[in-house]
Amino acid sequence: MNPSQGRDRCWMAHRRREPWNVCPLCGKPLRWVRVIEWTPCDEEPVLFVPGGKMTLIKKRDFVLNCALYKRGDKNRPGTALIPHFYTCEVLRRERREWARKNAGRL
Numbered sequence: 001m002n003p004s005q006g007r008d009r010c011w012m013a014h015r016r017r018e019p020w021n022v023c024p025l026c027g028k029p030l031r032w033v034r035v036i037e038w039t040p041c042d043e044e045p046v047l048f049v050p051g052g053k054m055t056l057i058k059k060r061d062f063v064l065n066c067a068l069y070k071r072g073d074k075n076r077p078g079t080a081l082i083p084h085f086y087t088c089e090v091l092r093r094e095r096r097e098w099a100r101k102n103a104g105r106l
Contacts, residue, residue: 025090041081056080
Protein backbone atom coordinates (compact mmCIF):
# COMPACT_ATOMS: atom_id res chain seq x y z
CA MET A 1 0.00 0.00 0.00
CA ASN A 2 1.20 3.48 -0.82
CA PRO A 3 2.08 5.29 2.45
CA SER A 4 0.30 8.45 1.25
CA GLN A 5 -3.08 6.73 0.84
CA GLY A 6 -5.71 7.47 3.45
CA ARG A 7 -4.17 10.64 4.87
CA ASP A 8 -3.84 14.33 4.13
CA ARG A 9 -0.85 15.54 2.17
CA CYS A 10 1.27 18.65 2.58
CA TRP A 11 1.85 19.82 -1.00
CA MET A 12 3.80 22.82 -2.25
CA ALA A 13 0.47 24.53 -3.08
CA HIS A 14 -3.16 23.86 -2.18
CA ARG A 15 -6.25 25.22 -3.95
CA ARG A 16 -7.81 26.00 -0.60
CA ARG A 17 -6.51 26.51 2.89
CA GLU A 18 -6.68 23.21 4.71
CA PRO A 19 -8.29 23.04 8.17
CA TRP A 20 -5.09 21.93 9.89
CA ASN A 21 -2.37 24.17 11.39
CA VAL A 22 0.15 21.38 11.88
CA CYS A 23 1.60 19.05 9.26
CA PRO A 24 -0.50 15.87 9.09
CA LEU A 25 2.66 13.89 8.37
CA CYS A 26 5.25 15.14 10.88
CA GLY A 27 3.22 17.29 13.31
CA LYS A 28 5.23 20.52 12.96
CA PRO A 29 3.29 23.83 13.18
CA LEU A 30 2.47 25.56 9.89
CA ARG A 31 1.67 29.07 8.69
CA TRP A 32 -0.62 29.27 5.64
CA VAL A 33 0.27 31.96 3.07
CA ARG A 34 -1.75 32.79 -0.03
CA VAL A 35 0.20 33.75 -3.13
CA ILE A 36 -1.63 32.28 -6.14
CA GLU A 37 -2.80 29.28 -4.15
CA TRP A 38 -2.36 28.49 -0.46
CA THR A 39 1.11 27.32 0.61
CA PRO A 40 1.84 25.75 4.00
CA CYS A 41 5.10 27.22 5.32
CA ASP A 42 7.21 26.68 8.41
CA GLU A 43 6.37 29.23 11.09
CA GLU A 44 9.88 30.65 11.45
CA PRO A 45 11.39 32.66 8.57
CA VAL A 46 14.74 31.62 7.10
CA LEU A 47 17.69 33.58 5.74
CA PHE A 48 18.28 33.22 2.01
CA VAL A 49 20.57 34.47 -0.78
CA PRO A 50 20.02 34.56 -4.55
CA GLY A 51 21.30 31.68 -6.66
CA GLY A 52 19.85 28.26 -5.98
CA LYS A 53 16.97 25.93 -6.76
CA MET A 54 14.54 26.79 -3.97
CA THR A 55 11.34 28.81 -4.13
CA LEU A 56 10.57 30.78 -0.96
CA ILE A 57 7.77 33.20 -0.06
CA LYS A 58 8.25 36.83 0.94
CA LYS A 59 5.49 39.42 1.34
CA ARG A 60 2.92 37.10 -0.25
CA ASP A 61 5.04 36.65 -3.38
CA PHE A 62 7.41 33.95 -4.61
CA VAL A 63 11.18 34.40 -4.40
CA LEU A 64 12.58 32.17 -7.15
CA ASN A 65 16.05 30.66 -7.56
CA CYS A 66 17.41 31.14 -4.07
CA ALA A 67 19.39 29.13 -1.54
CA LEU A 68 19.50 29.07 2.23
CA TYR A 69 22.09 31.44 3.70
CA LYS A 70 25.26 29.87 5.08
CA ARG A 71 27.62 31.67 7.44
CA GLY A 72 30.41 33.29 5.45
CA ASP A 73 28.27 33.80 2.34
CA LYS A 74 29.31 37.01 0.58
CA ASN A 75 25.77 38.03 -0.43
CA ARG A 76 23.62 39.93 2.04
CA PRO A 77 20.82 37.60 3.21
CA GLY A 78 17.11 38.32 3.06
CA THR A 79 14.35 36.72 5.12
CA ALA A 80 11.47 34.67 3.75
CA LEU A 81 9.19 31.81 4.66
CA ILE A 82 10.15 28.34 3.50
CA PRO A 83 7.40 26.03 2.20
CA HIS A 84 7.05 23.02 4.48
CA PHE A 85 7.38 20.82 1.39
CA TYR A 86 11.17 21.34 1.65
CA THR A 87 11.53 20.68 5.39
CA CYS A 88 9.06 17.86 6.19
CA GLU A 89 11.11 14.78 7.07
CA VAL A 90 8.30 12.41 6.05
CA LEU A 91 8.01 13.96 2.58
CA ARG A 92 11.81 14.00 2.17
CA ARG A 93 11.96 10.30 3.02
CA GLU A 94 9.14 9.53 0.54
CA ARG A 95 10.84 11.54 -2.22
CA ARG A 96 14.13 9.68 -1.64
CA GLU A 97 12.32 6.31 -1.77
CA TRP A 98 10.53 7.30 -4.98
CA ALA A 99 13.81 8.45 -6.57
CA ARG A 100 15.54 5.21 -5.59
CA LYS A 101 12.72 3.07 -7.07
CA ASN A 102 12.55 5.09 -10.28
CA ALA A 103 16.25 5.77 -10.84
CA GLY A 104 16.50 3.63 -13.99
CA ARG A 105 13.23 4.83 -15.51
CA LEU A 106 14.06 8.51 -15.93
